[in-house]
Amino acid sequence: MSYFSDLGLAEPILRALETKGYNDPTPIQQQSIPALLEGRDLLGIAQTGTGKTAAFSLPSLHRLAADPQPRKPASCRMLVLSPTRELAAQIADNMKGYAKNLKLSVDCVFGGIPISKQARRLVPGVDVLVATPGRLLDLIDNRALTLGRVEIFVLDEADQMMDLGFIHALKRVANLLPAKRQSLFFSATMPKSIEDLGKQFIKNPVRVEVAPQSTTVERVEQFVSFLNQPEKQALLSLTVRRLLAEKQLDRGIVFTRTKHGADRVARNLAAAGIDARAIHGNKSQAQRTAALEAFRQGSCPILVATDIAARGIDVSGVSHVFNFELPNVPEQYVHRIGRTARAGADGVAISFCAPDEKPYLRDIERLTKVKPAVMPLPENFLADAARLPAPSRRPADEEHEARRDHGRGRPGAGRGEGGRSDGGRRDGGRGDGARRDGGRSQPARGDAPRRDGTAAPRPERRPDERVAADRNGQDRRREAPRSDGAKRVDAPRADNARHEATGEAAAKRRFRPRGPATTGQHRNKVRRVV
Structure with a gap:
């Protein structure tokens, strides 16, 4: 059996790990830490929840502490990029705990909060900076941060970062980093195409793979129920109520594909007497933080989330994961159910599969090499479902989002x-x-x-008339020939300043000063023109 003390880490870091109750390193940590202490680049692949954050944090903090340097304004020595705000905040919290006995500062920046506050925190410089790509580039553009002193560059969840549209931001960041640096890539899944792309940013990396790519945690029991899409909400409400009554469910995460769907499911669960909160990209940062904190403390047993939460939510005690809608990207399934069965615990993943989602299920089974057990619908399901509140069709909190989208x-x-x-x-x-x-x-x-x-009904327009939208989005009739051959001219509109009764009035308005004249000369000039 191996211990953290056998890996050559500094004594202050070992004391911090002992405070957290960490004694035995995980396989990804055993294989990664020695190579990183030597300064090698690394490509790490491991199942989610196996300790990748500690795998790159511990040796990096050790190297920074062994070579103390004064902080320089608006700079950092270690940069960690994360795809989501929640994951960035989680990484920063963990690193602060590991570095509490070291004279190293750790900060975190992401969108959703004023950039000016973050820029002021970076004025004296920081040792470790955890960031999301968008906010990082905003700070660089505002000259609040430079990357010329970065010694260690870490990309967490590398496949999602490069596969979901962050590749251009990554290339820009890579061009700003010094050529001499240590680069670390960690992810739960690493398709070959993404791995080939990642080789552009890392040099001669050590590859550490402790589990086959895209496999699920063995301690997660996987089930699937086949039903129609309109029946999903009733089955979810009944299942959660039964598990809570039997004290089998401690905390559960319900995953949907859309933001509006997450809000709708949360409202319907609340109508059924189940405390649930939604978290997705349209929520403000304060709402996302409050929902996650309530879920972490246990006051809210159900968290409804989109795939933004599939990676990065490290909450102990998540016993169940519900796939209300199957993901259309099979790799997301791995990350979803990886929110349970963490740190050696067991977990349950239940998926609801509608007829049109069966191709998604086949893709998931092909990727994970696991076929979920079929969970039949409960007895008297239709009768019990009829007693539940009717599903909400248009929740009030979705109105603004729907108007903005449409x-x-x-x-x-x-x-x-x-x-x-x-x-x-x-x-x-x-x-x-x-x-x-x-x-x-x-x-x-x-x-x-x-x-x-x-x-009385409004008379219909003649067929030879056309309707055109002007810049204000209002309809306006175009000039159309009358029956006598002459052009028809619409009457001027009183509510539109551009439709003046005469050309003389338009000319007067064009030369009329908008405000009071500042000099007598200007006032005389305007009077002569008019």
């Missing part, structure tokens, strides 16, 4: 329908005379009121 006004409405910015539906564009507050104004031209108070 355009102005109500979802699906075109610009000519005059959607309100506050979500209320305007009765129409120019021809319908809609008011700004969403209420119905007096009928517009052609909508003369009847004696009974109702509006």
Whole structure:
């Protein structure tokens, strides 16, 4: 049996590990730490939850402490890049714990919070900086950080970083790093195409692979239930309620593919009497932090998340993972169920598979070489599901997101329908005379009121007329020939300053000063022009 004391780490680091209760290194740590202490580049592949963070943190902190250097303004000696905010914050917290007996500073920067505060923290310099790519480049562009003194460069979750659109940011960061540096790549999965791409950033790396690529943790029991998509919410609510009542579920994570779906599932669980919170990219950083903290403390037993949480949420006691929707990328399944069965514990992964998701299931089975056991639907499922609250179709907290995704006004409405910015539906564009507050104004031209108070139907436009949208998104009639051959000219609009009654008025308005004249000479000049 091997111990951390056998790996040659500094005594202050060993004391910090003893405080955390870490005695035996994991396989990825046993094989990585000696090579990293020698200064070699490394490509590490291991299942999620096996201790990759400590594998690169411990030897890096040892090397920095063995060669103390004064901090220089707006610089760092070690840079760790992470794809998500949650993972970056987790890495920084772990490294602060490992370095608490060392005279090394650790900081973390990511989006969602004011950049000015982070820039001020970096003014004196820092030894270890954990960052997400976007915020890192923002700080560099604002001249709040330079990378010329980086000695150790770490890329965690390398496959996701390069495979999900971060490749251009990585290339830019790599060009800013000094050529002489130690580079470390760690990931749970490493397809060959991503590995070949990673070789552009690391030189002659030591490859450490303690488990086959894309395999799942053996201690996770995997199940799948086949049902229709509309039945998933009822099955999830009934299953979670039963597991909580039987005290089999400590903490559970429910994964969805979309942000709106995560909000909807969380609301439906809450309606069924289950405390659940959602976390995804549309949530503010304060909301994401609060939800994760409540889940970590146990006050909220269910966390509903998109794949942003599949990597980086290291919360002890996660006993169950529910795949409400199967991922269309099979590698994400590995990371999802890796949130349970951590640190030697056991876990359960339950997937809900609709008929159109069976191809995703086959891809997952082909990748993981594991076929989940079929979990039949519970008895009296339909009767029990009928007693649950009806699923929420349009949650209130999704309204703003849906309007933003689908355009102005109500979802699906075109610009000519005059959607309100506050979500209320305007009765129409120019021809319908809609008011700004969403209420119905007096009928517009052609909508003369009847004696009974109702509006007569508006006469239809002639076929030879066309409708064009101007810059304000309002409809405007183009000039169309009349039956007598003359051009028809629309009457000027009172609410549009560009439609002046005469050319003289337009000329006066064009030369009229916007504010009070500053000098008598300017005032006289304007008077002569008008």
